[in-house]
Amino acid sequence: MTVSKMSDIDPTVHVPSVEPPLESTALQMGGLSELLGYSLKRAQLKVFEDFLRCMAPLQLTPAQFSVLLLLDNNPGRNQTEIAHTLGILRPNFVAMLDVLEGRDLLTRMRSPSDRRSHVLMLTEKGRAILARAKKLVATKHEARLIELLGPTHHAALLAMLATIATEF
């Protein structure tokens, strides 16, 4: 098939090229997008960004949310156990708990059986915030992701990420 263009007929007529000039074109990624690590990082940043937006009314970061969720599901555990499960180093967990305790979302209680350790418990306010947070996450945040990918793909994605996290 041959389509005659203006520039084919009269070279003195300026025809803007379909592509924008090279200087302002999007750069070549050179296979970077096919690197799983790169794509994981870009996707993760986008998802965390949206998480923060959805959680703005409650002022909870992803890490803070994960702490409240774990405390609710594992009453009576100490700081070391919670931090380790979330991949947080014990020294760094101290300031995090200071903030959440300062907001009256949880309490540290010396364990009667082992007075070295703190038993962590959600306060009433902590449970209330967590309940609202879970609702926001499910309806605003994760729902949009499921809508974007489709429920089947979303589940497949979770499965593959779990495989990488546990077996790679």
Place this chain on the structure above:
Amino acid sequence: MTVSKMSDIDPTVHVPSVEPPLESTALQMGGLSELLGYSLKRAQLKVFEDFLRCMAPLQLTPAQFSVLLLLDNNPGRNQTEIAHTLGILRPNFVAMLDVLEGRDLLTRMRSPSDRRSHVLMLTEKGRAILARAKKLVATKHEARLIELLGPTHHAALLAMLATIATEF
């Protein structure tokens, strides 16, 4: 079906329970693993960790590798363009380039056409390191991921991550 256990017969005999005692059991994740953001983060950390291991002989971080790869595929671009494409802020890009230039992997050259901007170019050594890096990434790093997931799933994963990065 009834299986008589020692403890059913003689309560004075101590039989270790099938489950380990509650105190040392893995914690309940409370649905955290079904949060895409959480799983993305955990997987991304694992993948970056392996990337660093594989790249140890060349001493290249994921970010440094991405810079070299982009320079090789986009000769003549300036700092602002490269940084922006990689999601790096211009001020933070300066120190990164200082390190790579200090290792003689790239050069900054004042552009003759616009003397405000630097044209970035890989040196001979930079191209050599990049070639070795690409080989290491393909054969040691990404190959293991493809083996773990299977090539079809690996491709599907990349596609979903791209969807999230661009459309979420």
Place this chain on the structure above:
DNA sequence: TATTGTTATACTCTATAACTATA
């Protein structure tokens, strides 16, 4: 006036050593 590279700076995350009080 606007843009490029740069400096200064600050805030978050992450990582390690060492202290204290308990065991």
Place this chain on the structure above:
DNA sequence: TATAGTTATAGAGTATAACAATA
């Protein structure tokens, strides 16, 4: 002696404002 929580600290990574040179 070993462990839990903590402090101090250092290093990445990320973010914003502002300056000098140039357009």
